[in-house]
Amino acid sequence: MTPDRMTPDRQEEPAAGTLAVATVVFSVCVLTIVGSYHVIAGFAAIIGDDFFRKPKDYAYALDVTAWGWLHLVSGMVVLAAAFTLLTGRLWARVVGVTVAGLSALESYFFAPFYPVWSVVMIALDVLVIWSLVRYARPVSRRLLGTDARR
Numbered sequence: 001m002t003p004d005r006m007t008p009d010r011q012e013e014p015a016a017g018t019l020a021v022a023t024v025v026f027s028v029c030v031l032t033i034v035g036s037y038h039v040i041a042g043f044a045a046i047i048g049d050d051f052f053r054k055p056k057d058y059a060y061a062l063d064v065t066a067w068g069w070l071h072l073v074s075g076m077v078v079l080a081a082a083f084t085l086l087t088g089r090l091w092a093r094v095v096g097v098t099v100a101g102l103s104a105l106e107s108y109f110f111a112p113f114y115p116v117w118s119v120v121m122i123a124l125d126v127l128v129i130w131s132l133v134r135y136a137r138p139v140s141r142r143l144l145g146t147d148a149r150r
Contacts, residue, residue, distance in 0.1 A: 023131040023132065023134065024085050024086075024088070024093075024131075024132070026131055027082075027085055027096060027128045027131050027132050028082050028083070028085050028086060030124050030127060030128050030131075031078055031079075031081060031082035031085070031096065031099070031100065031128055032079060032082045033124065034078055034100075034103055034121055034124050034125060034128070035075045035076070035077075035078030035079035035081075035082055036075065036079070037075070037117065037121060038071045038072070038074050038075025038078055038103070038106075038121075039071070039072055039075035039076065039079070040075075041068070041071045041075075041114070041117070042068045042069065042070070042071030042072030042073075042074075042075055043068070043072065044068070045064050045065060045067050045068025045071060046065055046068035046069065046072065047068075049063075049064045049065060051064075052064055052067070052113040052114055053112075053113060053114070054113070055112035055113065058112050060109050061112075064113070067110060067113065070106065071106075071110075074102070074103065074106055077099060078099050078100075078103055081095050081096050081099040082096070084096070085132075093132050093133075096128065096132050097128075097129050097132050097133060100125040100126075100128040100129045100132070101125070101129060103121065103125045104121070104122045104125035104126060104129075107119075107121040107122045107125065108122060
């Protein structure tokens with residue numbers, strides 16, 4: 001083999017690393033969008049109670065202002081989790097997956113108030129969870145020194 005040609009092992013390693021970094025950057029971008037939405041929705045609910053539609057006979061029908069504070073705080077947590085992903089640490093991925101799951105759960109319970117955006121937020125949260133979990137294993141194996149081809 002000539003030196004110009006790469007072996008399959010060399011081709012595989014940069015691709016896995018690049019793809020893993022790309023998924024983390026993607027997750028940071030999407031979590032930033034989700035967190036920003038939560039903050040904006042929180043401000044909208046706190047400032048004006050009539051912005052969101054109030055459902056009748058809903059088991060989790062908190063006051064709209066209470067939902068606003070919940071969105072505001074959770075939005076700030078989601079934004080913080082998004083930027084911790086830039087550290088590249090495994091615990092940051094775990095925090096990202098957990099926060100995205102909790103954000104999806106919050107959006108599910110908020111769906112009667114604002115259905116369209118709740119569905120969009122749930123879809124984005126699921127996408128973040130998938131992207132963080134999907135490529136964590138090859139990178140973790142490479143960082144821990146085990147064979148990634150098993």
